Amino acid sequence: MQIEPFALERWFAAHEADNLMLAESGVRPLDPTRFDLVPEDFGYVIPTDGDPGLRAHIGERYDRDADEVLLTCGAQEANFVTFAALMGEHAVVVTPTYQSLHALPEAFGAVTRVELDAGADWRLDPEAVAEAIRPDTALVVLNNPNNPTGRVHRPDRVRAVYEHAADAGAYLLCDGVYRPFAGADEVPPPAASLGPYGVSTCSLSKAYGLAGLRFGWVAGPREVVEAAAQWKDYTTISPPAVSQRVAEQALEPETEAEILAESRDLAARNHELVREFVDRHGLAWTEPETGVNAFIEVPDGFFGGRSFCERVVEEAGVVLAPGEAFDQPDRFRLGFGDETAHLEEGLERLDELLERHA
Template sequence: MDIEPFTLERWFAAHEHEADIMLAESGIRSLPASRFDLDPGNLGYVIPTNGEPKLRAEVGARYGRTADEVLFTCGAQEANFLVFLSLLNDDDHAVVVTPTYQSLHSVPESLADVTCVDLEPPEWTLDPDAVAKAIRPDTSLIVVNNPNNPTGRYHSQETIEALYEIAADHGAYLLCDEVYRLLAEDPIPPVASMGQYGISTTSLTKAYGLAGLRFGWLAGPPEIINAAWNWKDYTTISPSPLSQHIAQQALDTENEREILTTNRTLAHKNRQTTRAFLDRHGLDWYDPVGVNGFVTVPDGFATGMSFCERVVREESVVLAPGDAFGYPNRFRIGFGLPSEALTAGLSRLDTFFDRHS
């Protein structure tokens, strides 16, 4: 298994720690630990190691699935990784919709043959016919994330159902990374609820503001869950009992409603602020769902990387170069942070643009 370096994570490792303001964060602002009861009891393994059965049943009900069709993981990253290990090898083929978070194509590429199907800018539309044309007899998996990272495009229910039918018609699975789904005002049904070939992965990171929990799950058919659980014995074994304890509180109906309502309001407000900033400077994006926008690089800069390097060096503000997503003419901006911090970051960018205009 040979895998490409994770360009975005290496960029963050080089710059995030010492910079003053992070304008490339891909999730909503973090909640304080003091909001929750932090005593899970004894710090042993969660037994059974796939997660507490009652909580898995509650999560499974969101997808029309049982507790045995849910596996708790260390974030969505592990959930996706376990699915790829369970479904892909040298004899398999996968179709991946890009641009996307790098692990959603780099991990499959390390395990199997992969065909990428690009979204169509500037609105980043997804053509199901293009996915259908990429299918081969050995295709076992189609991969999409919705809403999309980095573009913020939220593909319609009709489009995702078309992808599901394409997968099902060929006996392949559709994996949808849905970490931003609950930041939408009117979320479409999750892919795992669409039928036996649907797999959903998500976490409490992006929409809930609980990145530090490293708590996520995958929901899908039992054969995939069992295979992924088998691989999980070799990765993290069980969820963290502290993470699961806090997750159970966050997913309580009343708490969850309050968290998501507050976070959607923040995302809406910050999106308007960011849109006004981009308009002032003549920069374009597709109006996103979630808390990421994929923005055109300003005139005078050859690539997103050269632009972002100058910004972090001169203003101590971190943006994400579009080069990390295969689009060197773009950069990603994250606007999920507290509004005061967003305003401060955009003010520094105003100063940067004034200096380089």
Template sequence: MHIEPFELERFFDRYEHGADLMLAESGIQSRDTSEFDTDPGELGYVIPTGGDPAFRETIADRYGRGPDEVLFACGAQEANFVTFAALMGEHAVTVTPTYQSLHAVPDAFGEVTTVPLDPPAWDLDLDAVRDAMRPDTEVLVVNNPNNPTGRYLPEETVRALYDIAADNDTYLLCDEVYRLLAEDPLPPVASLGEYGISTSSVTKSHGLAGCRFGWVAANEDVVEAAASWKDYTTISPSTFGQHVAKQAIEREAELLAEHRAQAADHRARVGDFLAEHGLSWREPTGVNGFPTVPDGFDSARDFCVTLVEEESVLLAPGDAFGVPDRFRIGFGLATAELEEGLARVGDFLDRRETQAGV
């Protein structure tokens, strides 16, 4: 078994610690611990290790499923990992660009065929998905809303993906960590039928990355198989994370209203900034966008490295997602930090234009 280095995390590991401003974060601004009761009592394992049954029932309700069809995990990253480990046989199909683990992990277990979204609108060719499917395809993978592009595939496309998968006796796994940041979220994939699998967490939409709390919702056979793998990873979800996540879900309407408003305001600010500097993107859902690289740079990595070295502002190079002529910008951070970050990027671009004699 071999897995490729996680390009985005390696890039962040090199530059994030020393950067003044992180303008590539992929979630909404983190909430403060002062908002929550942070005393879960004894810090033992969560028992049962799949998660608190009553809380699993609460989460399961949003998928039209029972509590035994939900498994709690340490973030969506673990939820995805143990689900892939449980499902993978010979082949998977993944829609790209996407978060690297959604193709690298299944590729470590078998073979992955990727189907690209088509820029600049980042549309999906359903015929290309059909052509990529094989009789031994175990799982079709999509991230909706998409990271890094922010593209939110419409309901008719998602239902068509489900039908393509189900007709092939294949599961459709949708990483839905940004779904609740949409003003009008689509029905989750796990609610579409027995072949639907949803993974999510309280990281991106609820502002609780440090809780490391997520879940997979699927039919009971998939959940049991994923739980068997989880016995070899973290065993149980975080006691602290589950304790705080319960409170966040109880306050979900309030938190999401604040976060959606912040995302909308910041999205407009970034859109104006990009237009001012001759850059373009497809306006995203969520808090990530995937703009074009400014003129004068060999690639997005060249742009991002030069920017962080000169202005101490970190953006994410698109080659970490297989697209070297784009970069990811995250705009879910605090407003003052976003304003400062955009000001520094603007100064950097203006200086480059002056140096080039434009």
């Protein structure tokens, strides 16, 4: 088994420590004093797939029972153990997307990528997915809302993708970490609620401001969750006790509503600042529909996303995400989920750089 180097994480490792970050893909971290951080003890969480009450609470949003939910260390582990459990000879992955959603299945088998249509605002084409499905396809992978574009795939298109997968006996795995940014009426039902072939992964990182908890989950058919749990026995065994303690509080209805309202307000304010920045410099983009990622074309005079981002680090001390990390070398991703003052400082530095190179 060989895994492709994670381009975005290696880029961050090289640059994020001493520069101003405008490449994070979630909202600013919450103040930990909002929560009781002390679990009953520092033993393993028992049962090791997570507290049954919390799993039942999470399962309600997918019309799933407690034993159809597995608690994990972030969405990254949720996706890993699900791929390990389900991946057969072949998977279909809709791209551009977060690298692990295609690199992990590529480590287990063959992958056919289906590209979103950049010329049509990154629209999902269910028929293109259907054409890519083979007799040995075990899995179709979708990220909705999409990272890096901020595109929200519409209910009829997601349902069509699900039906194509189910007709072939393949599971649809949908990474839904950006769903909480949008209201329930703004995104399709999660994949795990669509039927027996639907699987959803999510976490408290992107919209909740709790990335450091490393807390996520898998929801789906019992046989999928049980198989994923067998892989988790070889990774982290149980969710961290502190993380589960905070997650229980963050997902209480009133607290969750409060956290998400704050995140959505921050995202809306900062979105407007990014729109103004894009307009000032005549940059091309498809405006994101939700989340805190802007996927912008590289300004004229620069040669590719990585080259541009390297120049921005060197001259402005600002970290952006090169489009090459998403196999889109003519673009870069700008994250606007941090505190507004942080974003304003970063955009001011970018203004000065672009004016120098105009």
